[in-house]
Amino acid sequence: MAAQYIYSMHKLTRFYPPDREVLKDISLSFYPGAKIGVLGANGAGKSSLLKVMAGKDDGFTGEARLTPGFNVGMLEQEPHLDESKNVKDNVMDGVAEVAGLLTAYDACLARYADPDADYEKIGEEQARLEAEISAKGANDLDRKIEIAMDALRLPPGDAEVTNLSGGEKRRVALCRLLLSAPDLLLLDEPTNHLDAESVAWLERFLRDYAGTIVAITHDRYFLDNVAGWILELDRGRGIPFEGNYSGWLEQKSARLAQEEKQASNRQRALNQELEWVRMSPKARQS
Amino acid sequence: MARLAAYDKLLEESKQAEGRDAKLQIFIPSGDRLGDQVIGVEGLNKGFGEKLLIEDLSFSLPKAGIVGIIGPNGAGKTTLFKMLTGQEQPDAGSITVGSTVQLAYVDQSRDSLDDTKTVYEEITGGKDDLVVGGREIHGRAYVASFNFTGSDQQKAVGVLSGGERNRVHLAKLLKEGGNVLLLDEPTNDLDVDTLRALEEALEAYAGCAVVISHDRWFLDRIATHMLAFEGDSQVRWFEGNFSEYEAFRKKELGAEADQPHRIAYKKLSR
Numbered sequence: 001m002a003a004q005y006i007y008s009m010h011k012l013t014r015f016y017p018p019d020r021e022v023l024k025d026i027s028l029s030f031y032p033g034a035k036i037g038v039l040g041a042n043g044a045g046k047s048s049l050l051k052v053m054a055g056k057d058d059g060f061t062g063e064a065r066l067t068p069g070f071n072v073g074m075l076e077q078e079p080h081l082d083e084s085k086n087v088k089d090n091v092m093d094g095v096a097e098v099a100g101l102l103t104a105y106d107a108c109l110a111r112y113a114d115p116d117a118d119y120e121k122i123g124e125e126q127a128r129l130e131a132e133i134s135a136k137g138a139n140d141l142d143r144k145i146e147i148a149m150d151a152l153r154l155p156p157g158d159a160e161v162t163n164l165s166g167g168e169k170r171r172v173a174l175c176r177l178l179l180s181a182p183d184l185l186l187l188d189e190p191t192n193h194l195d196a197e198s199v200a201w202l203e204r205f206l207r208d209y210a211g212t213i214v215a216i217t218h219d220r221y222f223l224d225n226v227a228g229w230i231l232e233l234d235r236g237r238g239i240p241f242e243g244n245y246s247g248w249l250e251q252k253s254a255r256l257a258q259e260e261k262q263a264s265n266r267q268r269a270l271n272q273e274l275e276w277v278r279m280s281p282k283a284r285q286s
Numbered sequence: 287m288a289r290l291a292a293y294d295k296l297l298e299e300s301k302q303a304e305g306r307d308a309k310l311q312i313f314i315p316s317g318d319r320l321g322d323q324v325i326g327v328e329g330l331n332k333g334f335g336e337k338l339l340i341e342d343l344s345f346s347l348p349k350a351g352i353v354g355i356i357g358p359n360g361a362g363k364t365t366l367f368k369m370l371t372g373q374e375q376p377d378a379g380s381i382t383v384g385s386t387v388q389l390a391y392v393d394q395s396r397d398s399l400d401d402t403k404t405v406y407e408e409i410t411g412g413k414d415d416l417v418v419g420g421r422e423i424h425g426r427a428y429v430a431s432f433n434f435t436g437s438d439q440q441k442a443v444g445v446l447s448g449g450e451r452n453r454v455h456l457a458k459l460l461k462e463g464g465n466v467l468l469l470d471e472p473t474n475d476l477d478v479d480t481l482r483a484l485e486e487a488l489e490a491y492a493g494c495a496v497v498i499s500h501d502r503w504f505l506d507r508i509a510t511h512m513l514a515f516e517g518d519s520q521v522r523w524f525e526g527n528f529s530e531y532e533a534f535r536k537k538e539l540g541a542e543a544d545q546p547h548r549i550a551y552k553k554l555s556r
Contacts, residue, residue, distance in 0.1 A: 041477055041479065042449060042450075150547050151546045153358050153546065167359060195359065196500045197546040200546075221503050265311055269482050269483055273482050276507055
């Protein structure tokens with residue numbers, strides 16, 4: 001049975017004593033496969049929301065729950081790597097399950113060499129593993145790993161992670177997370193420390209991603225080309241909008257116009273950007 | 287792009303806006319009038335350790351141009367800035383800086399801000415009367431032009447968000463005024479509202495700006511030219527914004543343009 005929602009929250013509130021309420025009474029449900037961009041000023045509660053969704057913070061009131069049967073993975077602002085392993089092995093941690101299948105497959109094939117082997121039994125095992133490998137898209141795992149490591153410009157695979165810069169660590173963690181392909185992918189500023197071409201690659205990767213994505217980002221091309229929803233957080237409150245960044249700008253500008261009789265500077269800035277959006281060719285990005 | 291031919295108009299509008307309660311959320315003061323010769327780079331080579339970062343680079347900055355610099359980390363973007371400011375020397379080739387050029391360099395070292403000072407003190411150095419770009423302006427008005435109004439000016443730098451720190455850093459370093467701006471990753475850590483304000487500020491800026499940034503939308507909105515570090519020590523001067531550059535690369539490389547690679551350099555042979 002297909003679940004209606006992958007994640008739902010009801011009257012979610014996160015309060016830090018004595019008086020900081022970072023999330024206020026948020027009720028939202030997330031459709032499987034939805035791609036959501038999260039916008040908001042610093043301190044609006046964006047990272048707090050993602051931490052709750054990742055199951056890393058249970059100090060909230062109200063309800064917030066991942067639908068059973070789905071898994072979740074998150075890129076944090078300062079992610080942790082396994083310092084006992086090099087870059088490649090950290091990345092491999094993300095694909096441990098799939099890599100395990102491939103190892104089992106190789107072992108299975110090796111058993112054919114045994115003269116006393118039960119070929120029928122091995123054949124069954126082989127077919128089962130092949131089906132699973134194909135279902136998980138693991139056939140060309142090595143190539144996928146190499147493409148991702150290259151596109152995110154990771155340090156050499158044999159480099160120790162203890163010597164990496166903050167930006168390099170984040171890129172390794174992002175690579176590991178993307179390859180692990182969780183059903184619910186949570187990204188906190190994924191484009192920080194990526195250059196423009198890597199960001200463009202990431203955008204295409206996320207556009208084709210089968211799972212649900214909730215991404216805190218200021219990358220407006222991602223928000224425009226990939227996001228189907230914009231979730232704006234304003235002082236702890238969540239304001240969902242169905243549409244991309246251009247659509248969100250339109251409604252935001254209209255909303256501000258209503259709220260403020262005379263056009264504020266901020267609204268004028270919004271309008272300037274809208275004007276640019278409207279005059280640009282629709283296919284700015286293929 | 288229209289702004290390339292409109293330097294005089296930009297300069298005039300910019301002078302009028304200064305000191306008033308400007309329409310812009312961020313206002314970058316322009317320096318003195320810029321002559322036609324801005325900065326010319328000819329046959330420049332630069333190595334670092336064993337690597338050749340830049341091979342045979344030539345370009346000439348247009349006086350109302352906004353040049354976006356893109357490329358992977360470690361490619362040599364900041365090194366290029368340091369050569370333009372004279373902090374580092376090219377291994378070969380020449381850099382000619384026009385006689386009217388006043389450089390304003392905003393580096394990435396936002397850590398150097400004093401957390402115990404207020405926004406106002408940190409930006410103005412405590413002086414109420416500033417001379418910015420050759421004109422007098424009250425410190426309060428200058429700080430306000432970077433969108434720190436009223437009580438925000440009294441906040442301690444230590445409590446600011448990343449985007450606010452970024453604005454303090456910009457305001458502090460742009461105080462001297464200049465007609466050629468070098469900005470090293472000003473878009474990092476900025477929220478969408480501040481990015482939008484910075485885009486407007488640069489569009490209204492009367493002068494030449496060279497900006498290292500990874501933000502494609504930002505580059506598409508403001509850049510008239512790109513300097514792209516493409517790997518193998520090649521740096522390309524391109525007339526157009528990021529999307530136009532991307533389309534050009536797709537034509538040149540085909541599907542390969544969609545797959546970025548780790549950066550490679552030529553070996554330096556001294």
